[in-house]
Amino acid sequence: MGDVIQLQVPQLTKTNYGNWSIRMKALLGSQDCWEIVEKGYIEPGDAATEAALSNDAKKALREARKKDQKALNSIFQGMDESTFEKISDVKNAKNAWEILQKSFQGVEKAKKVRVMEKILRSLTRKFEYVVVAIEESKDLSKMSLEELVGSLQAHEQKMKLNEDSENLDQALHSKLSVDDGETSNNFSQGRGNRRGYRGGYRGGNRGGRGSRGRTKVEN
Template sequence: MIQPQILRLTKTNYGNWSIQMKALLGSQDCWDMVIKEYVKPENAAAEAALTNEEKRALRDARKRDQRALYYIFQAVDESNFEKIAETTTVKQAWETLQKSLQGVEKAKKVRLQSLRAEFEMLKMKTTESIDDYVSRVKAVENEMKRNGEALGVVRVMEKILHH
């Protein structure tokens, strides 16, 4: 198996990291483990009572959950690893990182206010190429999306064409 190149999560790149990890976990058939948590049987007797098909499905879910957790462990720096070292499922690890790095709703709202202002103030510099300006506009738009606000294609195109 070829080890995919994984972006390392730091304190400042959660937005891009989460997009890349969703794609990676999706490509490894593991993203659904983040969405719906792997549920362990209550005890050995409960597991023994499962049908062979249920046992096979349980083993598959356990394996996919642990594979996804492994990828996340590989993709975090030391300080973020400490936050998730005790988690036992990928869903727990993902939510822990999301809460600690994406921030609470109030911080998100403040961030969106500044992004809105930044978007409105964007103007093409006289020495800037069109490609560079479009890249700056798209970077702000993408950051706004990651924080829960979609501008819409028309609004972005108006911004690009207006300046």
């Protein structure tokens, strides 16, 4: 059963290196081989040097070689013929992993940049200045997709806050305008009432004087 599980190696394609490498790390880790791929091991320079090693050192060397070949075999199983040719002459699993990493990470990075550029081009004009800022201050090839999305979301939140602030300013301005209008109207009406009162009072006086004048004539 263990051998069957080891044969379930993910297949590397031109477009799935990121996911493939994650799955391969997990697989090699389950085989207790990832450390040998990540760090490698030191081979003796020649047979005489190897023969001079202590028994413990020879045992550790044999164990390292065994793990390395096991890891390299798993990596080979995930290759198609054209990709296998890239690493067919490698001496160890670490070397094979590094070659694949350099070959396919460049493709993944170019693909990621194209996706990010497409996202930026599709944004509306209100994002225009933040797009320019991102393109001028940051290298898209070194920026993750998550970082780009986070920057855009932060900008969108900032715009919403500004819009709310503008709406609040407009509301306050409208209220003040209404209040000023009511104050002016009340003031005008008050002045009108006072003028009317003074006018009526004067008219009454004039009317009173007129009545007294007519009484004298009749008498």
